[in-house]
Amino acid sequence: MSIGLLQAHGCHGVSAVKEGQKQPPAILSGETAITVALAGQPNVGKSTVFNLLTGLNQHVGNWPGKTIEQKTGIYRQNGLTMNIVDLPGTYSLTANSPEEVIARDYIIKERPDVVVAVVDAAILERSLYLVAELLPLPAPVVVGLNMMDVADQEGRHVEPEVLEAALGVPVVPMVATKAQGVRELADTIERLVRGDIPYHPRCPQIRDDHQVVLDEILALVESYVPDPYPADWVALKLLEGDKEITAMMRRALPDAIWDQVHDVLMAHDDALVAVASGRYDWIGRMIRAAVVRPQVGQISLTERLDRWATHPVWGMGLLAGILALVFWLTYTIGAPLQDALDTYVVGALADRTGALLANGPEWASKLMVEGIIGGVGTVITFLPILFIFFATMGLLEDMGYMARAAYVMDRFMHLMGLHGKSFLPLFLGFGCNVPSIVGARVIESRRARLLTIMIAPLVPCTARMVVVAFLAPVFFGQAATLVSWGLIALNLMVLALSGMAINKIAFRGERAAFIMELPLYHIPNWRTIGLLVWQRSLAFLRKAGTIILVISVIVWALSALPSGDVETSYLARFGRLLTPLGSLMGMSWRMMVALLTSFVAKENSVATLGILYGAGEEEAKLATILGTALTPAAALAFLIVQMLFIPCVATVAAIWQETRSTRWTLFNLAFLLVLSFGTSIIVYQGARLLGWGV
Amino acid sequence: MLGRLLSLVGQGGVHSYADLAHQLGVSEELLEQMLQDLARMGYIQPVGGTCDTSKCHHCPLGSGCAMDARGRVWVLTGKGSSLRGGC
Missing domain, CATH: 3.40.50.300 (P-loop containing nucleotide triphosphate hydrolases)
Structure with missing residues (x-):
C-alpha cells in the first residue's frame, strides 16, 4: 500500500510535455x-x-x-x-x-x-x-x-x-x-x-507545429478534467484520438466546450502522427546518445563495400562485372572439364553400349546410343559447367552479395519506370518464374496484376541462365562470356520496357516503396555452399533421369520413325513446317524443334540438339557439329529466342491458375512468341544486312 | 520524423533499410518500428508476403528463390495519401 508521502510527478505541469522539468520527490525517513x-x-x-x-x-x-x-x-x-x-x-x-x-x-x-x-x-x-x-x-x-x-x-x-x-x-x-x-x-x-537522487525527466515533445494545438486543447479542457487524470496528459491523449479518454472527456465537458475541442481535433487529424513523431524524435536522440555501434569489423566493412555495391551507377557496373566474371569462370574452368567428360565418360559409354548391343536389334542400339546417351548424356556432360555456375552463384549468395544484386537491379527497373508493386513478384522470379507468378497476388488491381503476370516470364530464371551457360560456349567459344552477359542485359531491358508500359497503363501514377533488407557481408561458409551445390546438382541429375529422359526418348523415336533416317522422320516433317519462320532467323528445322521441346523443361533443348545433331555422326562432338551447322548470327538468334521464349510448362500452368483465364494464358504465350521471334528476327536480319556473323 | 518517412514512402522507389535509416538519421531497428507504427495507425500498408516456393518442386533450380534477399513493399493508404499532402 502506498503511504502517499511522495508527490512525484512526470513531465506535466504548466509547460506540458517539455523537456528538463525538475520534479523532486519528497524525502522519506525511518520505517x-x-x-x-x-x-x-x-x-x-x-x-x-x-x-x-x-x-x-x-x-x-x-x-x-x-x-x-x-x-x-x-x-x-x-x-x-x-x-x-x-x-x-x-x-x-x-x-x-x-x-x-x-x-x-x-x-x-x-x-x-x-x-x-x-x-x-x-x-x-x-x-x-x-x-x-x-x-x-x-x-x-x-x-x-x-x-x-x-x-x-x-x-x-x-x-x-x-x-x-x-x-x-x-x-x-x-x-x-x-x-x-x-x-x-x-x-x-x-x-x-529518500530524495538522494535528483529526478529531472526529459520527456518527448509534440512536433513543433502542433504545440499550439496542444496548448489550445489544454486550455479548453483543463478545468474539466476529472480527478486524478493529469490535464496535460488528457490533452495529449485527445490529440492522439484515444477512444477511452475521448469518451471520458465527452461526458465531462459542457457541450459548447466539447464542440470547440471537437472542431480543433477535426482540423488536425494528423495530430496522431505529430505526437508519435515527437516520441520517435526523442527515442532517436536517446539512441544516438547512449548506443555505441562498433564501426569496425562486419558493419564497417558492409558500409564501405555498399558505398560501391549499392551505388546507382557503380553498383550496376559492379553487377555487370561480377556477372561477366561468373560466366568467365564457368566457361574457363568448366569447358575443359565438360570436354573431358564428353570424351572419356559419355563418349566412352556410348562406344561400349554400341559394342554391347551390336548383336541385338538396331533400333535398341540406336535408342540407347543416339536417344538416351545422345540426349540425356549430352545434358550430363554439362554438369561441370553447371557445378561451377552453382558454386559461384552460391558463393555470392552466401557472402551476402546477391541481395545487393537484386537491389541495384530493382532500382534500375524503378528508374526505367517499373512500378514498386511489380518489383516484389518480379524480384522473386530470378530463382524460378513460378513464385513470381504466384507472388503477383499482392497486386489488388486485376489489370495491374494480369500485366505483371504477363511480363514475369521475362525475368531470366536460373534455368534459362543455365541453358545459356550450356550453349554459349558451344556456339561462341571465347566470346561466350560477352554473349551471355549481353543476353541477360537484353532480357532486363525488355523487362524494363514492358514494365514502363504497364506502369503507364495500369498503375497511373500510384506509387509504392520497396524497402529491402540487405544482410551484412560475411565470410562464406564453404560447407553451406558445398551443400547448396550438391543439392542443386543432384536435383538437376534427377531431372535428367526423368523429364529429360522421357522427352529424349520421344524426340528420338519421332526422329527415327518411320524409316530410321532423321531427314525423312515424322519429326523432320513436322519441323519443316516451321522452316519458313526459322529461316528468318537462320535456323534449321532441328533448331526449331529444339526450341519447342524447351517448353517442357528448358534443358530439353540441349538434349534435343544432342539427339538431332548427333544422330548418325561418329566421334564428332556436339560443339564441333553445331559450330559448323550454325552461323554465329543464327546461334545468337537461337539464344535470344531461348531467353525470351515461352516459359516452361509449370510456369504456364501457374499463369493459368493465377489468371483463371485461358484467354489471358494464350495471350501471354502469343505475346512471348511474338516478342522472342520478333527480337530474334530483327537481330538476325540486322546482322545479315551488316554482314556480321553470317 | 514520421511525416518524413511517410513522405519517403509516398514518393515510392527502391530503398534499403540502411539507406532510408541514414536519410532519417535513425537506426534500422527504429525505422522498422516506425513503419510498423505507421501501418498500425492506418497510414501505410504492406503489400505482399514471403516467397512461396511450394510450387517450385518441378525445377531443380527453383531453390534459389528471391536471391536470398528480403524486401517489403509499402504503399500509402487513402488516409496516408491525404496526410502526405499536408506533410
Whole structure:
C-alpha cells in the first residue's frame, strides 16, 4: 500500500510535455512502505525481475474486474518495505488492449511511488517507446536496463550513464537472468524515494507545429478534467484520438466546450502522427546518445563495400562485372572439364553400349546410343559447367552479395519506370518464374496484376541462365562470356520496357516503396555452399533421369520413325513446317524443334540438339557439329529466342491458375512468341544486312 | 520524423533499410518500428508476403528463390495519401 508521502510527478505541469522539468520527490525517513510498479514490454525479463525481488513473498490474483493475472509481492531492505506490483506487459499505453488500459489506469489512479520500466537493451528503440509514454504519467520512473549481455553479444554497446543523463531519470544496468543488477535496482528505488537522487525527466515533445494545438486543447479542457487524470496528459491523449479518454472527456465537458475541442481535433487529424513523431524524435536522440555501434569489423566493412555495391551507377557496373566474371569462370574452368567428360565418360559409354548391343536389334542400339546417351548424356556432360555456375552463384549468395544484386537491379527497373508493386513478384522470379507468378497476388488491381503476370516470364530464371551457360560456349567459344552477359542485359531491358508500359497503363501514377533488407557481408561458409551445390546438382541429375529422359526418348523415336533416317522422320516433317519462320532467323528445322521441346523443361533443348545433331555422326562432338551447322548470327538468334521464349510448362500452368483465364494464358504465350521471334528476327536480319556473323 | 518517412514512402522507389535509416538519421531497428507504427495507425500498408516456393518442386533450380534477399513493399493508404499532402 502506498503511504502517499511522495508527490512525484512526470513531465506535466504548466509547460506540458517539455523537456528538463525538475520534479523532486519528497524525502522519506525511518520505517515506511512504498508501492513500486513494474512496467515493460512482454519478454523483456520483467517477470524475472519481479521474482528476484519478491522471492516467495508473492500473491497471484486477477486485476479487478478483469481476467488478466495480477501479481504482487513484497521486498524489504533498510527498513523500507516495497510493495511490488507487476503490471501487465504492454508495448505502449495507447488503450489498444485491456493490458494497456490496466497499466496506465493503475499508474494514474493508484499513483505508485515509483514505476520501474524494465527495458531490453538489445531492442532499446522498441522499449523506449513505452518509456516515452510512462514519463508524462504522474509517477517517477526508474529504468531497469535489462539484457545488457544480449546487447553486447549483438554488438550494441549501451552506455547506462549516458542514457541516464539523456533521460534525466535513474538507469540501472541489469542482467536479470543472472541476478545481476537487481540489488542495485532496489538501492536506486530507495535512494530515489529518500530524495538522494535528483529526478529531472526529459520527456518527448509534440512536433513543433502542433504545440499550439496542444496548448489550445489544454486550455479548453483543463478545468474539466476529472480527478486524478493529469490535464496535460488528457490533452495529449485527445490529440492522439484515444477512444477511452475521448469518451471520458465527452461526458465531462459542457457541450459548447466539447464542440470547440471537437472542431480543433477535426482540423488536425494528423495530430496522431505529430505526437508519435515527437516520441520517435526523442527515442532517436536517446539512441544516438547512449548506443555505441562498433564501426569496425562486419558493419564497417558492409558500409564501405555498399558505398560501391549499392551505388546507382557503380553498383550496376559492379553487377555487370561480377556477372561477366561468373560466366568467365564457368566457361574457363568448366569447358575443359565438360570436354573431358564428353570424351572419356559419355563418349566412352556410348562406344561400349554400341559394342554391347551390336548383336541385338538396331533400333535398341540406336535408342540407347543416339536417344538416351545422345540426349540425356549430352545434358550430363554439362554438369561441370553447371557445378561451377552453382558454386559461384552460391558463393555470392552466401557472402551476402546477391541481395545487393537484386537491389541495384530493382532500382534500375524503378528508374526505367517499373512500378514498386511489380518489383516484389518480379524480384522473386530470378530463382524460378513460378513464385513470381504466384507472388503477383499482392497486386489488388486485376489489370495491374494480369500485366505483371504477363511480363514475369521475362525475368531470366536460373534455368534459362543455365541453358545459356550450356550453349554459349558451344556456339561462341571465347566470346561466350560477352554473349551471355549481353543476353541477360537484353532480357532486363525488355523487362524494363514492358514494365514502363504497364506502369503507364495500369498503375497511373500510384506509387509504392520497396524497402529491402540487405544482410551484412560475411565470410562464406564453404560447407553451406558445398551443400547448396550438391543439392542443386543432384536435383538437376534427377531431372535428367526423368523429364529429360522421357522427352529424349520421344524426340528420338519421332526422329527415327518411320524409316530410321532423321531427314525423312515424322519429326523432320513436322519441323519443316516451321522452316519458313526459322529461316528468318537462320535456323534449321532441328533448331526449331529444339526450341519447342524447351517448353517442357528448358534443358530439353540441349538434349534435343544432342539427339538431332548427333544422330548418325561418329566421334564428332556436339560443339564441333553445331559450330559448323550454325552461323554465329543464327546461334545468337537461337539464344535470344531461348531467353525470351515461352516459359516452361509449370510456369504456364501457374499463369493459368493465377489468371483463371485461358484467354489471358494464350495471350501471354502469343505475346512471348511474338516478342522472342520478333527480337530474334530483327537481330538476325540486322546482322545479315551488316554482314556480321553470317 | 514520421511525416518524413511517410513522405519517403509516398514518393515510392527502391530503398534499403540502411539507406532510408541514414536519410532519417535513425537506426534500422527504429525505422522498422516506425513503419510498423505507421501501418498500425492506418497510414501505410504492406503489400505482399514471403516467397512461396511450394510450387517450385518441378525445377531443380527453383531453390534459389528471391536471391536470398528480403524486401517489403509499402504503399500509402487513402488516409496516408491525404496526410502526405499536408506533410
